[in-house]
Amino acid sequence: xxxxxxxxxxxxxxxxxxxxxxxxxxxxxxxxxxxxxxxxxxxxxxxxxxxxxxxxxxxxxxxxxxxxxxxxxxxxxxxxxxxxxxxxxxxxxxxxxxxxxxxxxxxxxxxxxxxxxxxxxxxxxxxxxxxxxxxxxxxxxxxxxxxxxxxxxxxxxxxxxxxxxxxxxxxxxxxxxxxxxxxxxxxxxxxxxxxxxxxxxxxxxxxxxxxxxxxxxxxxxxxxxxxxxxxxxxxxxxxxxxxxxxxxxxxxxxxxxxxxxxxxxxxxxxxxxxxxxxxxxxxxxxxxxxxxxxxxxxxxxxxxxxxxxxxxxxxxxxxxxxxxxxxxxxxxxxxxxxxxxxxxxxxxxxxxxxxxxxxxxxxxxxxxxxxxxxxxxxxxxxxxxxxxxxxxxxx
Amino acid sequence: xxxxxxxxxxxxxxxxxxxxxxxxxxxxxxxxxxxxxxxxxxxxxxxxxxxxxxxxxxxxxxxxxxxxxxxxxxxxxxxxx
Numbered sequence: 093x094x095x096x097x098x099x100x101x102x103x104x105x106x107x108x109x110x111x112x113x114x115x116x117x118x119x120x121x122x123x124x125x126x127x128x129x130x131x132x133x134x135x136x137x138x139x140x141x142x143x144x145x146x147x148x149x150x151x152x153x154x155x156x157x158x159x160x161x162x163x164x165x166x167x168x169x170x171x172x173x174x175x176x177x178x179x180x181x182x183x184x185x186x187x188x189x190x191x192x193x194x195x196x197x198x199x200x201x202x203x204x205x206x207x208x209x210x211x212x213x214x215x216x217x218x219x220x221x222x223x224x225x226x227x228x229x230x231x232x233x234x235x236x237x238x239x240x241x242x243x244x245x246x247x248x249x250x251x252x253x254x255x256x257x258x259x260x261x262x263x264x265x266x267x268x269x270x271x272x273x274x275x276x277x278x279x280x281x282x283x284x285x286x287x288x289x290x291x292x293x294x295x296x297x298x299x300x301x302x303x304x305x306x307x308x309x310x311x312x313x314x315x316x317x318x319x320x321x322x323x324x325x326x327x328x329x330x331x332x333x334x335x336x337x338x339x340x341x342x343x344x345x346x347x348x349x350x351x352x353x354x355x356x357x358x359x360x361x362x363x364x365x366x367x368x369x370x371x372x373x374x375x376x377x378x379x380x381x382x383x384x385x386x387x388x389x390x391x392x393x394x395x396x397x398x399x400x401x402x403x404x405x406x407x408x409x410x411x412x413x414x415x416x417x418x419x420x421x422x423x424x425x426x427x428x429x430x431x432x433x434x435x436x437x438x439x440x441x442x443x444x445x446x447x448x449x450x451x452x453x454x455x456x457x458x459x460x461x462x463x464x465x466x467x468x469x470x471x472x473x474x475x476x477x478x479x480x481x482x483x484x485x486x487x
Numbered sequence: 488x489x490x491x492x493x494x495x496x497x498x499x500x501x502x503x504x505x506x507x508x509x510x511x512x513x514x515x516x517x518x519x520x521x522x523x524x525x526x527x528x529x530x531x532x533x534x535x536x537x538x539x540x541x542x543x544x545x546x547x548x549x550x551x552x553x554x555x556x557x558x559x560x561x562x563x564x565x566x567x568x
Contacts (some may be wrong), residue, residue, distance in 0.1 A: 244495035247541075256547065260561050263543055272539035276544050277559055297548050305495075372537050380536075382528050383501050387525040390508030394518035441551065 095200050122196040129192045129201075138188045138203065140164065142180040145408065155180075157188055157203065165202040167195070172206050175285065178219030179318070186210050220323055223350055232332045232354050239337045239356045241306045241369065247274040248334065249304030251294045254279045257312040258341065258362035265363055270370035276304055282311035287321035295330040308365045309351065310341030322349035333353055341365035387416050446470045458485050492535050500527045 111336060113120065127472045140157030147153045151170030156163045156210060164189060168176065180186055190205040210218070227233050242460035248266060252258045259277055266273050280294035281287045291309070298307055311318070321327055331338050332354040340355035368485040409483040447455040448468045461480045469476040504525040507520060533561040 200497050242495055244498055246493050246495065252557065254502055254561075263561055266541070270541075272492075274541040275543045276546050276556070277544070293548075297546060297554060301554075304547075313540065374548050376536055377533065379498075380501075383505055384526065384529050385531075386505045387508065387522050391518055391522040392509065394513055394515055397512060398518075400516035 118199075119196065122194060122199050126194040126196055129194055133192055133358050135189060135191050135206070138164065138190075140186065140188065142184045142186055143182060144181050147179060152177070154481060157186075165200060166190075166205050167202050168205045176208060177216045178222055180208065180210065181218070184210055185321065205261070216320070216323070220350065221444065223323070223325055223328065224353070227328065227332070227350065227354065232329075236331075241337045241339060241357055244270075244371055245273060245305035247275045247304045248278060248366075249278060249298045249307040249308060250280045251278045251280050251291065251309045252311055252362070253282045258310055258343065261312070261361070261363045262308060262366040264342075265366035266370050269367070269372045273370050275375070282321060283318045288324035288327050291321055291324075291327045292330045295327075295334060306338060306357075306369050307334065307336050307338045308341050308362065308369060309338055309355070310359075310362055310365060311343055312362060313343040319347060319349050322351035327351060328354055339368055360487065441472050443472070445472075458483055492531060492539065494532060494535050497535075498527050501525055501532070503530050504528070 116124075138157060140159050140484070143156040143163070145153065145155040151173055153168040153173045153176070155166050155168075157166050158164075180191055187209050188203065188205045189209075190203055190209040193202055193204045194200065195202050224233070231237070248262075250259060250262055254263075254277065263275060266275055276298070278294040281290040295307075295309070296365050298304060310322075328350040330338070331351050337356040339357045339359050340349070340352045341359045341364065342349050342352060343361050348358070357365075357368055359368055388461045395475075446469070447457055447458060447460070448470055450466065450468075452468075455461065461467070461483045463480055463483050465480050467478055467480065469478055500516075504521045508521055508522070513521070516567075543559055544559070545559040547555050547557050549555065
């Protein structure tokens with residue numbers, strides 16, 4: 093250690109307040125070494141292969157970076173490790189970005205990693221595949237889980253940023269196709285580190301209480317980097333367990349996100365999602381007109397059936413009546429005969445005779461007779477002209 | 488706030504009515520009643536399609552988790568303003 097560096101360290105305060113001690117404590121040495129190391133180099137990027145990656149319960153991660161000749165102990169503190177999409181597998185080639193330091197308690201030289209990245213999208217792809225496999229194992233990607241979205245929602249919920257193009261596209265399409273639909277926007281951040289938490293909150297607010305009948309969750313087109321929130325496990329699970337059907341609209345034709353995979357319907361863009369969510373007014377009006385025609389036709393059919401029934405009843409009634417008339421005729425005939433039996437001809441048949449005056453009226457008592465008056469006797473087989481001799485009311 | 492007309496429910500009921508009119512041998516009186524109900528639904532639905540305008544609101548949540556609806560200002564080009 094040359095003097096310049098030593099006094100530089102002393103000036104940073106690594107040695108305590110004012111003087112260089114004659115005898116050093118271990119803590120002082122390690123402290124000095126750490127400060128020297130941390131102060132002497134800028135942040136650097138180190139290429140190597142990951143070995144023995146381990147994440148502890150507190151969230152800190154430890155691993156070793158190796159090349160063919162050497163190895164370097166690495167630590168990723170919890171805050172940095174949080175942004176790690178996946179734990180890198182053994183042997184994965186990575187770039188670690190961070191600074192050199194010393195773990196004072198162990199006197200161990202280590203590289204403190206702020207960011208760890210694999211070539212291209214390596215770690216993200218890995219995280220995606222792992223989470224996908226996990227969700228699949230839980231059955232959350234099962235097509236049978238997918239619900240139908242209501243065809244005529246009275247209220248549509250949209251979870252997206254108020255600043256993005258997505259909400260404008262959606263509102264514009266709802267206004268054109270189904271202007272009666274209520275739209276509730278649950279504002280959420282859709283990119284950056286806060287996006288997953290913000291999306292999960294918005295999903296919770298949208299489902300408790302559930303005002304909307306269907307939800308669109310998404311954002312307009314973005315880079316692959318921008319889609320990360322939609323591959324975040326918390327967001328994906330919130331979508332998968334939403335009590336309201338969800339249409340995903342992440343606006344990226346090429347890359348499917350896990351949000352797309354667990355949503356009930358995947359739309360390629362927010363506009364497409366809106367078209368799925370609400371019906372088209374023009375088509376609805378045609379449907380209504382058709383329904384009106386169907387109603388009228390059915391009513392006519394019903395009336396026709398009614399008329400036919402009435403006709404059938406009429407026929408039966410007439411049949412009954414005809415039967416009735418025949419019976420009545422028979423009855424009338426009988427009655428006529430019985431009446432005839434009571435008629436005068438029958439009396440005559442039985443041997444009686446009737447006395448009739450000159451006008452043919454029946455003479456019912458002696459008052460119709462005068463001595464010497466003429467009358468006619470009607471018998472069963474003819475008539476007799478007669479003259480009264482005497483008239484007496486004695487029987 | 489007036490009860491919002493629920494188009495989906497109206498259309499479902501309408502479908503039921505058309506089906507029972509087409510399928511069942513109803514008394515003329517019942518058929519007529521269903522027909523009237525159906526026509527009324529169609530009229531109401533058409534009114535909804537033409538006249539009704541839904542709200543567009545954002546849902547704000549305060550620290551206690553209470554929700555409140557607020558206007559949202561979007562410059563959308565919906566050809567009406």
